[in-house]
Amino acid sequence: xxxGFRRMATMVRKEWLHIIRDPRTLGLVIFMPVMMLVLLxxxxxxxxxxxxxxxxxxxxxxxxxxxVEKFTVSGFYLVTxxxxxxxxxxxxxxxxxxxxxxxxxxxxGRRISTGGSGTVQFYIDGSNPTVAQTAxxxxxxxxxxxxxxxxxQRLERGGAGxxxxxxxxxxxxxxxxxxxxxxxxxxxxxxxxxxxxxxLLLTAFAIVREREQGTLEQLIVTPVRSxxxxxxxxLPFVLVAFLNVAMTxxxxxxxxxxxxxxxxxxxxxxxxxxxxxxxxxxVLISTISQTQMQxxxxxxxxxxxxxxxxxxxxxxxNMPWVAYYAGYLMPVTYFLEIVRGIMLKGVGLAxxxxxxxxxxxxxxxxxxxxxxxxxKRL
Amino acid sequence: xxxxxxxxxxxxxxxxxxxxxxxxxxTIDLTVESGQLYGLVGPDGAGKTTLLRIxxxxxxxxxxxxxxxxxxxxxxxxxxxxxxxxxxxxxxxYPDLTVMENLKFFADIxxxxxxxxxxxxxxxxxxxxxxxxxxxxxxNLSGGMRKKLALACALIHDPKILLLDEPTTGVDPVSxxxxxxLLSKVIQQGVTVLVSTPYMDEAERCNxxxxxxxxRVLISGAPAELEAQLPFRIVEVKxxxxxxxxxxxxxxxxxxxxxxxxxxxxxxxxxxxxxxPRIEAELKKDGAEISILREASLLMEDVFIHLVExxxxxx
Ligand SMILES: Nc1ncnc2c1ncn2[C@@H]1O[C@H](COP(=O)(O)OP(=O)(O)OP(=O)(O)O)[C@@H](O)[C@H]1O
Ligand SMILES: [Mg+2]
Numbered sequence: 001x002x003x004g005f006r007r008m009a010t011m012v013r014k015e016w017l018h019i020i021r022d023p024r025t026l027g028l029v030i031f032m033p034v035m036m037l038v039l040l041x042x043x044x045x046x047x048x049x050x051x052x053x054x055x056x057x058x059x060x061x062x063x064x065x066x067x068v069e070k071f072t073v074s075g076f077y078l079v080t081x082x083x084x085x086x087x088x089x090x091x092x093x094x095x096x097x098x099x100x101x102x103x104x105x106x107x108x109g110r111r112i113s114t115g116g117s118g119t120v121q122f123y124i125d126g127s128n129p130t131v132a133q134t135a136x137x138x139x140x141x142x143x144x145x146x147x148x149x150x151x152x153q154r155l156e157r158g159g160a161g162x163x164x165x166x167x168x169x170x171x172x173x174x175x176x177x178x179x180x181x182x183x184x185x186x187x188x189x190x191x192x193x194x195x196x197x198x199x200l201l202l203t204a205f206a207i208v209r210e211r212e213q214g215t216l217e218q219l220i221v222t223p224v225r226s227x228x229x230x231x232x233x234x235l236p237f238v239l240v241a242f243l244n245v246a247m248t249x250x251x252x253x254x255x256x257x258x259x260x261x262x263x264x265x266x267x268x269x270x271x272x273x274x275x276x277x278x279x280x281x282x283v284l285i286s287t288i289s290q291t292q293m294q295x296x297x298x299x300x301x302x303x304x305x306x307x308x309x310x311x312x313x314x315x316x317x318n319m320p321w322v323a324y325y326a327g328y329l330m331p332v333t334y335f336l337e338i339v340r341g342i343m344l345k346g347v348g349l350a351x352x353x354x355x356x357x358x359x360x361x362x363x364x365x366x367x368x369x370x371x372x373x374x375x376k377r378l
Numbered sequence: 379x380x381x382x383x384x385x386x387x388x389x390x391x392x393x394x395x396x397x398x399x400x401x402x403x404x405t406i407d408l409t410v411e412s413g414q415l416y417g418l419v420g421p422d423g424a425g426k427t428t429l430l431r432i433x434x435x436x437x438x439x440x441x442x443x444x445x446x447x448x449x450x451x452x453x454x455x456x457x458x459x460x461x462x463x464x465x466x467x468x469x470x471x472y473p474d475l476t477v478m479e480n481l482k483f484f485a486d487i488x489x490x491x492x493x494x495x496x497x498x499x500x501x502x503x504x505x506x507x508x509x510x511x512x513x514x515x516x517x518n519l520s521g522g523m524r525k526k527l528a529l530a531c532a533l534i535h536d537p538k539i540l541l542l543d544e545p546t547t548g549v550d551p552v553s554x555x556x557x558x559x560l561l562s563k564v565i566q567q568g569v570t571v572l573v574s575t576p577y578m579d580e581a582e583r584c585n586x587x588x589x590x591x592x593x594r595v596l597i598s599g600a601p602a603e604l605e606a607q608l609p610f611r612i613v614e615v616k617x618x619x620x621x622x623x624x625x626x627x628x629x630x631x632x633x634x635x636x637x638x639x640x641x642x643x644x645x646x647x648x649x650x651x652x653x654x655p656r657i658e659a660e661l662k663k664d665g666a667e668i669s670i671l672r673e674a675s676l677l678m679e680d681v682f683i684h685l686v687e688x689x690x691x692x693x
Contacts, residue, residue, distance in 0.1 A: 003489055010486040014472070014479075021474040214470035218531075220436045221464045222487045223456060376455075378437050 007224045011232020015206065019236060029202070029240060033194045033248045037187070051076060051135055051317055054092045054101040056083040059118075061109025063150070067120070067168065070146045071102065076138035089123060094347045095354060096337050099125045099317060100135055112150060112168075122172045127344045128185050131315045136172055143168050187252035188339040189312045191245050192332055195271060196278050196303060198241045199234075203282030204295040206233050212291055220376045227371050234279045238272075245271060249343075261346030267339065270356060274335045277363030283370035306330040334359035381445075382539050382570035383410035383433060388442035390428050401440065402428045404593035408444075410572055410586070415565050417584030418574040419682060425593040426574035427467050430543045433572070434464040446539055463537030465528050467544045467574075473517035477508055477527055480516055481534060488535035502530040505560065522553025529560060540564060542573040546580065558583060578679035589682055596685040605676040610634055611650050612680055616642040616670035617661055626660045633657075637683070642670060646680065 019026055053071060057064050071077045081098055083089045089101035101123040108118035122139050126132040147168045210216040219229065245268075252258040260267065281302060289295040309323055310316070310332040316324055327333045334355040341347045341355070349356065390403035403425045410416045418426050431437040433444055435455040443450060449457040471480045481502065485495045503509045506526040511519065516527060525545055532540060545561075546554045558580070565571055573584070581587045581601060588598040597604060617623045627636040627643055632653040634646040647653040650673045661668055 007487055007489070010483060013486075014475070014483050017475055017479060018472070213473070214466060214468045215472060217431075217436050217466045217468075218464070218470040218484075219487075221434050221459050221462055222484070223459055223489060224487050377435075378431065 003223075004225060004228050008228040008232045008235075011224065011229060012235050015233055015236045018206070019240070029198065030244070030247070032197075033190065033244045034251055036193065037190055037248060037251060050078040051100055051131070052080040052098040053077040054081040054083050054089045054098040055079050056085060056089055056101070056103045058084070058106045059104045059108040059110075061113075063109045063112045063118070064104045067104065067143070067146050068102070070142050071139075074138055074142050076135065076142075086121065091351070093123060093125050094341070094345055094351045096125075096341065097354075099131065100139070102139075115154065117169050119169045119171060124172065127340050128315050131317065139172060184258050184344055185340075187248065187256065187258045188343040189336060190248050190252075191271070191339050191343075192274075192310070192336045193307060193312060194244045194248060195241050195275055195335075196306070196332055198244055199237055199275050199278040200282040200285070200303065201296075201299050202237045202240070203234055203279050204285040204289070204299055205292055206237070207283065207286035208289050208292050208295045211286075217378060220378070224376075226374050226376055229376070230283055230371050230374060234283075237279070238275055241275060242268070242271075258343070260343050262342035262348065266349060267342045270335070270338050270342070270352075270359075273356075273360050273363050274331065274338075275363075276367045277331050277359070280363065280366035280368075280370040283374055284366070287370070287374050306332045309333065310336050312336060328358075331359050331362045334362075380412045381409055382412040382414070383408065383416075383444075383446055383572055385429075385433065385444040386442055388429070388432060388444055389440045390425075390432060390437070391440045400593055402593055403432070403439070405442070406590070406593070406595055408588065408595070408598075410570060412570050413565070413568055414570055414585045415561065415583070416570070416572045417581045417587040418572065418590060419576070419578065419581045419587055419678070420574070420590040421576060421686065423592075424590045426590065427543055428593075429590070430464075430541050430572070430574060434462060434541050435459060436464070436466075461538040463532035463535070463540040463569075465525075465532045465540075465542045465545060467547070469524050469528065471516050471524070471528055471531060474515060476513050476515050477503075477519070478512040480527065480531060484531040485534045490535050498534060498536075502533060505563070506530045507556075520553075522549045522556070525549055525553070525557060526560070529557070533564065538569060540569050540571045542571065544574055544576065546575065546577065578677060578682055581678045581682075587678070589685055591686050591689055594689075596689060597681075601678055604678070604681045608676060608681060608684060610646045610648055610684070612674045612676055613645045613647050613650050613654060613657070614642055614670060614672055614674040615645065615657065615661075615668070617666045617668045619666060622661065622664045622666040626657060626664065626666070630656055630660055635683075635687070644674065644680070646684070 055068050057068060068079065072079055077100065081092055083092065083101070086103050089103060092098045093101060103121040103123070105119065108120065111118040120143065124132050124135045124139070150168070210219060249260060253260070285295050285298045285302070289298055305326075309319075309327040310330050311327065312332070316327050316333070319327070337355045338352050338359070341352050385406055385408040388403055388406040388408075389401055391401035395401060406429060418429065420426050428437070432439045433446065433451060435451045435458050438452060443452070445451065446458045447461055451458055472483070475483065478499075481499050482495070485499065490498060503512065506529065508523065508527060508530065511523065516524060519527060529542070529545065532542075546557050549557065561571060561573070575581065585600065586598060587601055587604065589596045597607075615623060615627070623643060627633055627645055630653065632647050632649065634648065636643050636645040645653075645657075654671060654673070658668065658671060
């Protein structure tokens with residue numbers, strides 16, 4: 001172990017020398033995230049349909065059921081969960097299982113039937129502004145239409161329907177991203193992208209370069225073990241990636257006012273787990289590529305679909321089902337939910353667990369597979 | 379005498395090579411005794427690099443086995459690596475690191491203690507005459523200096539066996555001589571050296587030589603022994619005009635083949651006593667002016683050309 005650790009440290013030292021001897025690449029590596037922040041800041045808008053909706057109907061009346069029905073019929077929402085309290089709805093929004101929630105209080109039905117005005121609380125996950133805006137519009141339209149129907153019914157019944165006020169008063173509350181700023185949506189996404197690109201590409205390159213230069217041939221005949229070699233190559237890039245995350249989060253906070261709502265430590269730890277998988281992929285790519293060019297193409301082949309399907313630019317909720325489920329095969333998908341959860345919602349590990357464990361399983365499996373598959377041979 | 383390097387029925391077929399093609403290494407049996415300077419001579423594409431890569435555990439053979447100091451290159455590769463120094467054909471040090479950084483890296487990674495490094499690095503810098511260039515990046519070294527640095531890096535951990543793949547290719551004649559001088563020093567320290575080269579004159583410096591072509595060993599033995607085995611002798615001729623000389627070499631009976639070396643022709647003849655007068659007569663008949671006509675000693679090159687032509691004729 002002592003010997004092995006020394007050899008790994010030697011690899012790390014050497015890798016550092018390569019990094020600092022190539023200032024152009026280093027500059028690119030450090031400033032790429034900021035460039036991407038600006039470039040990707042202009043996210044592409046998209047239509048919204050079948051947003052998962054949680055319903056807490058405490059009123060249990062025809063009136064409340066009719067209102068919920070209207071939301072479903074509108075096509076914008078799909079009732080996927082039922083809840084018993086506002087707290088439960090908030091929990092689901094925290095976990096990301098639903099994107100919106102409607103809370104109908106106990107007295108809603110009574111107030112409507114007595115000709116009064118019932119108040120309904122509507123929640124929208126504002127993390128993704130394009131989705132949220134459409135969701136708000138949909139909620140307003142639906143509740144207004146329902147109100148008018150009730151009004152018409154009252155007038156037909158000829159009751160004392162002289163109140164001018166609309167019967168349903170929908171209060172909409174944005175969670176997580178009250179100002180609906182796109183930057184809030186983009187910055188967590190960028191953290192994920194940067195980690196993925198930096199680690200995957202840089203490790204793949206660092207190993208393939210040894211192959212191209214012919215130095216791998218020389219390394220093979222030294223006593224360095226595969227895992228020492230791998231870790232030695234990887235560790236400096238973990239550091240670079242963390243520097244990048246810190247810069248992105250920093251620029252996000254100071255320039256764009258996007259503060260991290262949750263725990264920075266948790267963000268760092270979960271990032272590390274994600275990194276493991278990304279680095280592993282980089283190593284896998286390097287074992288099957290002979291040249292840096294090949295590694296480059298192979299990496300894009302992995303990264304492109306993962307960014308599209310993970311919901312970085314387009315909300316996953318609006319994707320066709322094939323793309324939606326394909327997204328679950330990409331570790332970035334999970335990590336994106338985690339980063340958004342921590343940065344925007346400020347939620348903890350308990351809530352994020354559904355996203356954390358698949359990502360952790362993926363990372364560990366890929367990492368060990370890559371070290372195992374890397375043979376010290378040409 | 380113990381055996382340092384040994385291969386048995388070694389075959390290497392690259393993934394790109396089809397079943398019907400001759401493999402890059404086609405059943406090679408090799409035995410190198412400890413303390414020897416052993417030469418592998420062969421033309422481009424003979425399989426020298428492939429063989430050295432297998433022996434140095436860099437590549438796995440398709441079949442067969444090989445042992446270095448008794449350790450199997452496949453099953454005991456880590457033991458082999460501990461006592462092996464290897465210098466690949468292509469420059470394979472870090473171009474962006476300095477001479478000193480390269481030496482230090484290979485010392486550290488080979489587990490040479492800090493204390494030992496102090497003396498060893500100085501010793502090797504001195505040995506390779508690189509002391510003044512320690513701060514220079516290796517990409518800025520001349521071809522000869524690169525080779526010497528690579529040799530120094532391969533020797534940093536005091537290997538018992540040294541495998542060198544064409545250490546003198548692409549190097550000027552002065553550096554070539556210097557590299558061979560360095561190699562003889564290494565041999566004096568009891569290291570077994572297996573060196574590949576496309577140059578025949580270098581083969582003559584080895585204790586034992588194996589001539590390989592198209593993946594097979596054609597013949598092995600001490601250079602002098604190999605020369606003695608040839609079924610012909612060499613006659614050296616210099617005459618003007620050269621065109622006439624060539625014509626005579628072509629048509630005279632008893633000349634097996636000839637080749638130009640510098641300003642003269644080397645003729646392979648079955649019996650010099652009979653052939654030399656014929657040549658003299660023919661040349662005079664054509665009005666050529668003879669300045670040299672004598673029997674010359676055999677060179678490795680002659681052995682080599684003979685064997686390769688024989689093999690080519692057979693297949
Ligand atoms: N990676 C490879 N894939 C397929 N064939 C290969 C590969 N490497 C070498 N060969 C073939 O194997 C044969 C032996 O090549 P090798 O490099 O061992 O020869 P060599 O004697 O070292 O030649 P040189 O003097 O050019 O270095 C050649 O015919 C070559 O084309
Ligand atoms: Mg070669």
